[in-house]
Amino acid sequence: MSLDKAMHIFIAEVHNKSGGEYHPNTLSEIVISIQHFLRGSGRFDNFLDDTDFAYMPPVLDAKMKELSRMGIGISRKQADIISAEQENEMWERGILETDTAKMLVDTLLYSIGLNFALRAGQKHQNLQVGTNSQLSLNISKDDGRRYLQYTEKASKSNIGDLNHRKITPKVTRAYENVDEPERCLVKIFEKYISLRPPNGKSTALYLRPKERATETVWFDAVPKGVHQLQQVVEKLCKAAGFHGNFTSHSLRATAATRLYQAGVDEQLTELVEKTGHRSNAVRAYKRTSTEKMKDECRCAI
Structure with a gap:
């Protein structure tokens, strides 16, 4: 045959x-x-x-x-977004916090994923510190505000080959939150970096918490595995009692949706820079809130 x-x-x-x-x-x-x-x-x-x-x-x-x-494979299971109310609840209940090593690294991942609209665990695992870091602390020349900047390396939409040589890498910023410093990514990042082991044996951003943390070192020079990183968002939402399909992709979808709900169109630079999309694929990440749908219905009547 x-x-x-x-x-x-x-x-x-x-x-x-x-x-x-x-x-x-x-x-x-x-x-x-x-x-x-x-x-x-x-x-x-x-x-x-x-x-x-x-x-x-x-x-x-x-x-x-x-x-x-037959209807097989038509529907695609999407990651649920995390509403501002749900996020606020996690902060108020201490599910997001920075007082312990485990919660500090998990809260850092949550905040980075949300502010920079990162895709999944592998994207987080690729983050580094040191000379090759995608993250850098800076001060705005315009108003003196501090910010954490993310500069993308290779990605799904820009793999660095000849076809993508003219594409500008994704660069996006998260400015210091002076009103809620405990929720500020800049301060969370600074605290985390200050509690890493000083020897610099591992350049991976996310490290495993030490079993016996000291006052100045909370983490071992051992990277967290990609599966551990992929499970962070699901575990945080489960601890909060939220029902739904919450995954690391939820942070990317949430970032796009919140910009959309704030009135930022997908064609505008702000949304494209935040998500890094090169096409209308960003629409798959945007979800319309119940209130926004109600408003649109009122306008149609």
């Missing part, structure tokens, strides 16, 4: 562990993964080329359309 026909049969009959159908995108990714595996064995077939594979591409296409008609 030819590889083309074998893949044809595979696409037609494959099911997940529970016996159900795979989502269309998952099915496509399985095919690409098999192709990648075979290339490691010296085969360089292109399963999606209907010149070399007469059976498989149209079968995969038809199968994906059939699954879509």
